[in-house]
Amino acid sequence: MLSVTHTEEIEFSPALLAQFSEIVSRYPEGKQKSALLPILHLVQAEYGWVSVPAMDKVAQFLSIEPIEVYEVATFYTMFFLKPQGKYVLEVCRTGPCCLVGAEKIMKYIEQKLGVKEGEVTADGQFSWRGVECLAACGFGPVLQIGPEYTFYENLTEEKIDKLIADLKG
Amino acid sequence: MGRKLLIEHINVPGINTLEVYRQKGGYRAVEKALKTMSPDDVVEEVKKSGLRGRGGAGFPTGMKWSFLAKPEGVPRYLVCNADESEPGTFKDRHLMTYIPHALIEGMIISSYALGANVSYIYVRGEMMPQIRILEKAIAEAKNAGFLGKNILGSGYDLELYVQPGGGAYICGEETALIESLEGKRGNPRIKPPFPAIAGLYNCPTVVNNVESIAATVPIINDGGEEYAKIGVGRSTGTKLISASGNINKPGVYEIELGVPVEEFIYSDEYCGGIANGKRLKAVVAGGSSVPILPANLVMKTANGENRLMTYESLADGGFATGTMMGSGGFIVFDEDQCIVRNTWNFSRFYHHESCGQCSPCREGTGWMEKVLHRLEYGHGKLSDIDLLVDVSKKIEGNTICPLGDAAAWPVASAIRHFRDEFEWHVKEPMKSQSTNYGLANYAKPIEKAVAAEEK
Ligand SMILES: Cc1cc2nc3c(=O)[nH]c(=O)nc-3n(C[C@H](O)[C@H](O)[C@H](O)COP(=O)(O)O)c2cc1C
Ligand code: SF4
Ligand code: FES
Numbered sequence: 153m154l155s156v157t158h159t160e161e162i163e164f165s166p167a168l169l170a171q172f173s174e175i176v177s178r179y180p181e182g183k184q185k186s187a188l189l190p191i192l193h194l195v196q197a198e199y200g201w202v203s204v205p206a207m208d209k210v211a212q213f214l215s216i217e218p219i220e221v222y223e224v225a226t227f228y229t230m231f232f233l234k235p236q237g238k239y240v241l242e243v244c245r246t247g248p249c250c251l252v253g254a255e256k257i258m259k260y261i262e263q264k265l266g267v268k269e270g271e272v273t274a275d276g277q278f279s280w281r282g283v284e285c286l287a288a289c290g291f292g293p294v295l296q297i298g299p300e301y302t303f304y305e306n307l308t309e310e311k312i313d314k315l316i317a318d319l320k321g
Numbered sequence: 322m323g324r325k326l327l328i329e330h331i332n333v334p335g336i337n338t339l340e341v342y343r344q345k346g347g348y349r350a351v352e353k354a355l356k357t358m359s360p361d362d363v364v365e366e367v368k369k370s371g372l373r374g375r376g377g378a379g380f381p382t383g384m385k386w387s388f389l390a391k392p393e394g395v396p397r398y399l400v401c402n403a404d405e406s407e408p409g410t411f412k413d414r415h416l417m418t419y420i421p422h423a424l425i426e427g428m429i430i431s432s433y434a435l436g437a438n439v440s441y442i443y444v445r446g447e448m449m450p451q452i453r454i455l456e457k458a459i460a461e462a463k464n465a466g467f468l469g470k471n472i473l474g475s476g477y478d479l480e481l482y483v484q485p486g487g488g489a490y491i492c493g494e495e496t497a498l499i500e501s502l503e504g505k506r507g508n509p510r511i512k513p514p515f516p517a518i519a520g521l522y523n524c525p526t527v528v529n530n531v532e533s534i535a536a537t538v539p540i541i542n543d544g545g546e547e548y549a550k551i552g553v554g555r556s557t558g559t560k561l562i563s564a565s566g567n568i569n570k571p572g573v574y575e576i577e578l579g580v581p582v583e584e585f586i587y588s589d590e591y592c593g594g595i596a597n598g599k600r601l602k603a604v605v606a607g608g609s610s611v612p613i614l615p616a617n618l619v620m621k622t623a624n625g626e627n628r629l630m631t632y633e634s635l636a637d638g639g640f641a642t643g644t645m646m647g648s649g650g651f652i653v654f655d656e657d658q659c660i661v662r663n664t665w666n667f668s669r670f671y672h673h674e675s676c677g678q679c680s681p682c683r684e685g686t687g688w689m690e691k692v693l694h695r696l697e698y699g700h701g702k703l704s705d706i707d708l709l710v711d712v713s714k715k716i717e718g719n720t721i722c723p724l725g726d727a728a729a730w731p732v733a734s735a736i737r738h739f740r741d742e743f744e745w746h747v748k749e750p751m752k753s754q755s756t757n758y759g760l761a762n763y764a765k766p767i768e769k770a771v772a773a774e775e776k
Contacts, residue, residue: 227676284490
């Protein structure tokens with residue numbers, strides 16, 4: 153679901169716009185729509201999620217219809233359509249990781265953070281969710297944290313404690 | 322020790338840099354191809370090598386390349402499939418993380434063979450670190466004159482770009498990947514036309530897996546015939562296997578095709594045996610989409626022959642008693658694992674990842690997930706088991722892309738081989754919540770499994 157929490161227009165910074173233009177240059181003339189996914193990743197890295205005003209602005213930049221951006225942003229699971237915690241812990245919940253304890257790790261994270269899957273902690277620092285196989289099955293349980301998608305492998309409860317303490321700084 | 326052609330130097334410090342990669346013989350294949358071979362010569366070598374696509378389908382790479390249409394004045398594209406999302410598979414990430422230049426070098430050779438002047442590597446979006454690694458490697462290669470205009474004075478131009486995906490398993494399917502690269506939802510296209518005729522931007526396109534492309538490097542260095550000497554029959558060369566689950570040494574192994582499965586599981590060179598001294602219950606040999614095998618069909622075929630890590634031997638017995646090489650995602654289950662739970666988990670995955678275009682897949686995967694959930698949690702009926710088989714049959718072969726089959730096979734095969742465990746979940750709903758069915762008869766001599774199949 154798209155959620156509109158603010159309706160004012162968004163202005164992308166010149167630095168961000170320069171990155172957008174570089175991406176567009178990778179495709180043949182007239183095929184600038186190919187830049188959509190890379191640009192949405194940059195938008196999410198900048199704002200933490202992808203809002204409707206941001207998508208409208210991306211549409212404008214790429215000379216495509218806003219609906220073309222919405223249909224893509226809603227299809228791909230990596231794009232957050234509402235605000236998240238500063239750190240989103242995405243834990244693999246697929247078969248091979250479950251053979252080595254992913255379900256227990258998810259329960260532990262839920263209990264440790266005190267919020268359900270998809271919810272944000274009161275201080276706005278954390279949210280978490282289960283995601284599908286992250287191509288690290290030999291090193292499970294595993295989680296990733298965007299926007300650089302750093303991996304934390306062979307997770308244990310102690311490692312989770314340390315990770316959360318480190319992120320809190 | 323088997324020969325290693327792709328990751329031999331993986332532990333050499335700095336092998337991710339161009340400098341060290343070159344010290345270890347890197348980019349020799351590009352020099353050889355661009356300076357001494359025509360594009361058709363390169364295609365010929367790849368044909369001779371017998372290399373089969375490492376992305377899952379196992380289609381001969383050289384043959385696929387020779388299907389590429391070459392109309393005058395129309396650009397052609399090579400797109401590398403680095404979407405790697407098949408549960409159990411993590412070899413491409415491994416290769417790109419540690420030896421990115423092996424992929425870049427392979428991309429140059431392959432693009433040259435196909436006459437592509439712009440090529441893309443489509444990497445799953447979650448592999449942001451690998452995207453950075455590849456971009457750095459591309460910049461290094463370009464600096465050294467292996468990319469860009471007039472490479473090594475050959476007159477051949479190539480630009481290489483990395484494209485991130487957005488977290489959708491279906492984008493590993495080649496036409497969905499092309500749609501995604503065009504900035505759209507990852508909805509697979511109806512074929513024909515095949516990408517070789519009308520792919521990216523409606524131009525002739527080849528989509529190849531990371532490992533297939535990297536394999537062209539040793540093929541050009543040593544010649545296709547040398548490569549074909551490794552392996553057994555039509556399973557030539559080496560293959561990266563991602564090993565996960567309840568084993569002592571999970572990780573990525575490069576094997577010579579033809580290694581016995583037993584050796585792969587139990588020898589210290591590979592998986593090092595089942596973890597915690599447990600016994601083997603089952604194996605999914607080629608990523609979540611291929612049929613699961615009970616222990617008694619893992620090491621031996623139904624005919625009692627040793628099962629080998631080859632396309633043919635893994636498939637021996639068809640779906641009744643065999644499986645598939647797939648992407649080489651080798652998932653090992655010990656005696657404590659619950660097959661019903663795993664089957665439910667996998668079907669939840671396919672339901673989640675269905676693009677929703679065709680109703681048998683969209684609805685069927687949802688039903689299977691729901692019915693399996695109820696069996697796993699002790700609310701199932703005996704008739705649910707046949708219902709699952711029925712639904713899986715109705716999906717299989719009735720969809721636009723093979724995701725439907727990939728969702729159906731794990732369910733059908735789990736019931737084929739482990740029906741008694743599914744029945745136990747119905748008959749002992751309370752017990753099945755607190756304990757596991759265990760190894761039961763799955764490691765007993767083979768007659769047992771065949772009998773289960775026939776009933
Ligand atoms: C649902 C689905 C997912 C797939 N995922 C991948 C993948 O992640 N990586 C890959 O190389 N091939 C994947 N494939 C296979 C590709 O469609 C295609 O056959 C392959 O990239 C061709 O490369 P190859 O000939 O080098 O194997 C997938 C196929 C399907 C149906
Ligand atoms: S089989 Fe499933 S994933 Fe493939 S096109 Fe149909 S609905 Fe989409
Ligand atoms: S199953 Fe968790 S990374 Fe593959």
